[in-house]
Amino acid sequence: MKYNKRQKAIILLSDGTIFHGKAIGNSGTAFGEVCFNTGMTGYQEIFTDPSYYGQLMVATNAHIGNYGTQKDEVESDSIKISGLICKNFSYNYSRDAADASLEEFLKENNLFAISDVDTRALVSYLREHGAMNAVISTEIDNLEGLKRQLAEVPKMDGLELASQVSTKEPYYYGDENATYKVAALDVGIKTNILRNLAKRDAYIKVFPYNATFEEMSAFNPDGYFLSNGPGDPEPLKTAQTLAKEILDRNLPLFGICLGHQIIALTHGISTYKMHHGHRGINHPVKNLLTGKGEITSQNHGFAINKEETENHPDIDITHVHLNDHTVAGIRIKNKNCFSVQYHPEASPGPHDSSYLFDQFIENIKNK
Structure with missing residues (x-):
C-alpha cells in the first residue's frame, strides 16, 4: 500500500464519539481500550511495557518522537500497545544517544499510529466518560463496518491477558x-x-x-x-x-x-x-x-x-x-x-x- 504520512484517520469510541487525525505511515486499523499516559518522557518504555497490552495509548505530551529510540530503553522484547494516538509526531530526532527514529521503531514493530489529534479534547472526554474500547483507522468511509467490529472487542473488565x-x-x-x-x-x-x-x-x-x-x-x-x-x-x-x-x-x-x-x-x-x-x-x-x-x-x-x-x-x-x-x-x-x-x-x-x-x-x- 502506498506510503503516505498525511492520510486521514479517525478514532471511533465505543459510545460512537469520533475524533479526527492523520496516519503516521501506512494505512491501517487497530482496536483496543483507549487510555492516556501523562508522562513527558519515556514513550519507548511505555510502548514496550506488557501492562499496556491491548490498549490504544494516547500520549498527552504534545511532542512524541523528538528524542528518537534507543535499543536498550525497552521493557520487553516487542511493542505491547495495540496503537498510538498523539498530537505532534516528530519524524526527526535530535538525541545523540538514539539509534533510530520513532517512525522506524513503529514500522519495525508493525504498529499503527495516528497524529494530529486534539489529544486535550480526547483526554478530557476520557476523564469525564471513562476508559473505553475504541478503534483507530484510516477506513474513514467504513464507519458502520468499524462499529460492528468494535462491538466484538471484549471489554477489559473480566479479561485475562x-x-x-x-x-x-x-x-x-x-x-x-x-x-x-x-x-x-x-x-x-x-x-x-x-x-x-x-x-x-x-x-x-x-x-x-x-x-x-x-x-x-x-x-x-x-x-x-x-x-x-x-x-x-x-x-x-x-x-x-x-x-x-x-x-x-x-x-x-x-x-x-x-x-x-x-x-x-x-x-x-x-x-x-x-x-x-x-x-x-x-x-x-x-x-x-x-x-x-x-x-x-x-x-x-x-x-x-x-x-x-x-x-x-x-x-x-x-x-x-x-x-x-x-x-x-x-x-x-x-x-x-x-x-x-x-x-x-x-x-x-x-x-x-x-x-x-x-x-x-x-x-x-x-x-
Missing part, C-alpha cells in the same frame, strides 16, 4: 553466583524490575504466569516476586493459589501492580476497574509508615477495594495515592509479605521508591 504476554518457558536473569535467589512470576514483567533485583545481588528465575508453587520452589529460592501485568487480576486463579501457598509458608513475597492485586485477592479483598486508571510518572504517594511522600510511576486500570482493605484484620495499608486516596501499598500482618500499586523500578522521583527493592532483600535476609 497475562497469558498473552508471559514467558512460555522459564528463564534466568542475573549472576548465577549472586547471594540471593528470587523466583519471579511473570504475568507481564518489566525488564527494569529484573535489573533492580539483579543489582541487589539476586539471581532470578522467571516463571510463566501459570506456574505452580511446586515448580517455583524447586528453584530453592530465598524469596518470591509477583510481577506487574495487563488485564483483570480476578481471573488469575492459579496465581492466587500460588500466592496463598507462599503466604501459608510465610516465605518472603513482594508484589508490584498486578502482583499487588493478586495478593489482595488471596485475602478476599475484591478488585475493581477504575474509571480511567492511573497512567503517568508524576503520581504522588504517601508512605504511611514514614510520613514521606514519593513521586511515582503508575500504570494500572484496576485497584483494590479500600474499605475492605481497611477492615481486614490481617492487612495494613502502607501507602495511599494522594490524588484520589486509593490504596497504593499494603503489608500482611505476621507475614513476610508486602506489595505496592506502582512501579518503584521506573524511578521518576528518581529514587523515591527504590527502597522497596532494598526492603524486599532485607526481608529475605531476615526470614
